[in-house]
Amino acid sequence: MNEQNETTPPPAEVPDEGELLQRARRRDRAAGDELVRRYHGRIYNLLYHMTASREDAEDLTQDVFVKAFAALHRFRGGSSFYTWLYRIAINHGINFLKKRGRRETLSLDNLDQAIERDPFYVELRARESPVREASLAELQNKLNVALQQLSDKHRTVVVLHDIQGLPHPEIASMLKTSEGTVRSRLFYARRQLQQALKEFAP
Amino acid sequence: MKCSDISKMYGLPETDPHHAEVQAHLRGCFICRARWDDQDALRRLIALKRYEQPAPGLEARCLAAIHLRLAAQPENTGWWRTTLSAWPVAFQPAQLVWAAAAAVLLLLGGVYVLTPPSGSPGPARPAPALALEGHILIQPPDAPPLTLPGVPPMVVAASNREPARMDYGPGAAVPVNYPY
Numbered sequence: 055m056n057e058q059n060e061t062t063p064p065p066a067e068v069p070d071e072g073e074l075l076q077r078a079r080r081r082d083r084a085a086g087d088e089l090v091r092r093y094h095g096r097i098y099n100l101l102y103h104m105t106a107s108r109e110d111a112e113d114l115t116q117d118v119f120v121k122a123f124a125a126l127h128r129f130r131g132g133s134s135f136y137t138w139l140y141r142i143a144i145n146h147g148i149n150f151l152k153k154r155g156r157r158e159t160l161s162l163d164n165l166d167q168a169i170e171r172d173p174f175y176v177e178l179r180a181r182e183s184p185v186r187e188a189s190l191a192e193l194q195n196k197l198n199v200a201l202q203q204l205s206d207k208h209r210t211v212v213v214l215h216d217i218q219g220l221p222h223p224e225i226a227s228m229l230k231t232s233e234g235t236v237r238s239r240l241f242y243a244r245r246q247l248q249q250a251l252k253e254f255a256p
Numbered sequence: 257m258k259c260s261d262i263s264k265m266y267g268l269p270e271t272d273p274h275h276a277e278v279q280a281h282l283r284g285c286f287i288c289r290a291r292w293d294d295q296d297a298l299r300r301l302i303a304l305k306r307y308e309q310p311a312p313g314l315e316a317r318c319l320a321a322i323h324l325r326l327a328a329q330p331e332n333t334g335w336w337r338t339t340l341s342a343w344p345v346a347f348q349p350a351q352l353v354w355a356a357a358a359a360v361l362l363l364l365g366g367v368y369v370l371t372p373p374s375g376s377p378g379p380a381r382p383a384p385a386l387a388l389e390g391h392i393l394i395q396p397p398d399a400p401p402l403t404l405p406g407v408p409p410m411v412v413a414a415s416n417r418e419p420a421r422m423d424y425g426p427g428a429a430v431p432v433n434y435p436y
Contacts, residue, residue, distance in 0.1 A: 086326075087319055094318050098310055108310065116321045123326060162308065169307035174300040197305055216302040221269050237264045244266065248298055 071135055079126050090119055093136065096218070097143045103213040104147040104206070105154075106198045107161040114150055118143045133227060140228045148206045160198050165190055184253045193254070200250035208243035211236055257281045262288045266295040 069088060077085035097118055102111035122129075122142055129138055169175055169190065188196075201209055214225045215236075226233045257277050262285075265278050282289045 083323070086322075090319055090322060091315060094315060095310075098314060099306075102308070102310070103305060112310075112314065112317065116318055116325065119318070119322050120325045123322075124329065163310055164308070166307040166309045169304060172304065172307070175304060178301075193304070194308065197302065201302070201305075212302060215267055216299045217305050219303075222267070234264075240267060241264055244295060244298055247302065248294070251298070251301060254301055
């Protein structure tokens with residue numbers, strides 16, 4: 055036991071988020087970089103699924119962090135930093151989509167090959183379903199087109215709940231709305247998606 | 257729970273207080289069970305999008321772009337903002353109101369403690385021998401006769417005004433006839 059303790063390296067010191075925020079407010083670059091490292095992936099994914107464009111998502115991710123750092127003095131810890139950052143990203147994404155309007159061309163990220171080991175995908179391939187015949191790229195395209203047909207508000211809740219796996223109360227807090235509204239938006243969005251994806255979904 | 261309520265409960269986490277109630281309904285309602293399973297399959301189909309991965313180097317590109325853009329921004333920080341930011345505790349607005357109220361109370365308390373009570377005698381001050389108000393000389397009753405260096409002695413005479421109707425304040429008010 056003791057031997058094991060001696061050989062186990064001490065855990066790397068993870069800076070506390072409150073401390074990082076204090077330092078970032080004083081324009082400490084290392085602290086700001088650490089916050090970007092922690093959250094850029096999730097913010098990028100959110101914006102990518104909202105816009106279906108990797109270039110737009112990357113630009114918007116940068117915008118979100120620049121905005122957040124400029125407004126950091128206004129963040130007083132009423133919610134978690136992560137929720138606050140998500141709120142900025144959602145508002146920025148929706149404003150961008152309003153300006154962009156409808157765009158048919160998609161600019162999609164590469165699919166991780168791990169999808170082929172996903173139990174649901176394996177199940178779909180095994181069934182007598184169009185997924186068996188469709189290539190992964192076709193399936194990806196179909197999913198993105200279906201998602202883009204939703205309104206911005208409905209798409210946002212689907213991305214947050216079904217793709218990013220956030221619970222209803224957290225989504226309600228991010229969107230500053232009630233849990234009932236979140237559930238209702240999910241219900242109508244899914245009804246629309248079911249229609250658009252009826253060949254893949256049961 | 258009714259069938260119409262179940263449709264709004266899709267994706268309910270197991271920790272939700274309604275979860276057990278929903279599951280009980282699903283065990284007894286074949287139609288809701290089938291719809292629930294369809295919704296779950298749709299959710300899992302949409303969730304396949306999480307396998308879409310950003311191009312490599314996203315972090316480095318983001319950091320570089322953010323550094324550039326922050327460096328281009330003018331530093332707009334007032335002294336008060338710097339001071340508040342440097343404070344180890346992030347105050348809520350309500351806390352700030354309480355803190356301000358406490359500061360005002362402390363200030364008022366300090367003023368009250370330092371101010372002597374109104375009944376107590378102040379520092380001894382010699383009574384003025386002469387006070388001048390407009391053209392009226394006001395002399396305390398026990399003051400010596402008025403003489404000013406370089407000024408001819410003034411003649412105190414009865415006034416043609418009616419002193420009874422005038423309020424000169426404390427002390428004897430004596431109208432003065434000027435020598436002109």
